[in-house]
Amino acid sequence: MPDRRAQLEEKIREFQEQAARAGQLKDKISELRGQARSGDGSVIVTVAPSGAVLGLQLSPNAMKYSHTQLQQEILATIRAATQQAAQMLQETVVPVLGDQAEKFKDAFNAHAGVMMPDAPPQQQFSAPQQQFSAPPPQQHVPPPPPRHMPPPVSRPAPGNRPRPRPVSDDDDFGGNSILR
Numbered sequence: 001m002p003d004r005r006a007q008l009e010e011k012i013r014e015f016q017e018q019a020a021r022a023g024q025l026k027d028k029i030s031e032l033r034g035q036a037r038s039g040d041g042s043v044i045v046t047v048a049p050s051g052a053v054l055g056l057q058l059s060p061n062a063m064k065y066s067h068t069q070l071q072q073e074i075l076a077t078i079r080a081a082t083q084q085a086a087q088m089l090q091e092t093v094v095p096v097l098g099d100q101a102e103k104f105k106d107a108f109n110a111h112a113g114v115m116m117p118d119a120p121p122q123q124q125f126s127a128p129q130q131q132f133s134a135p136p137p138q139q140h141v142p143p144p145p146p147r148h149m150p151p152p153v154s155r156p157a158p159g160n161r162p163r164p165r166p167v168s169d170d171d172d173f174g175g176n177s178i179l180r
Helices: 002-031 060-064 067-112
Strands: 034-037 043-047 053-058
Touching (some): 002 067, 034 067, 043 067
Antiparallel strands (some): 043 053
């Protein structure tokens, strides 16, 4: 019987240690941030390990880009920050979980998206080369004629209605007064 008690106490101790490590791991993960800067430093992105964008900073230099170029620069910087956060997460989890780290990664990815996103194929978007000018002059179109509205329905004036008879409070005496 003492062996069973010792085994139980050992399992409880292991569980408590594991719970303490899990709490520490949770705290470390909540503090992890990935940050990346574009090549010219005009875009800075901060992300959580899940890939959620926590911060986006654009320098005045970012305004030199067209809208499509800026879009591509932001997305590339987000991908780089997400990859950095995923790497930091991996480095944090493996020492604590050991061989269980792969299961953790699978569970984390199931709830938070892929930890190491693949970069999409580079697409070259060409911004339409349009010259924006004043809108073409509009032709004057006369407004449509007003619709014919039927005349309003006449209703009797409030003073011309007959007043309803007052309801007697005294129904006990057949409408007659007790004072004759």
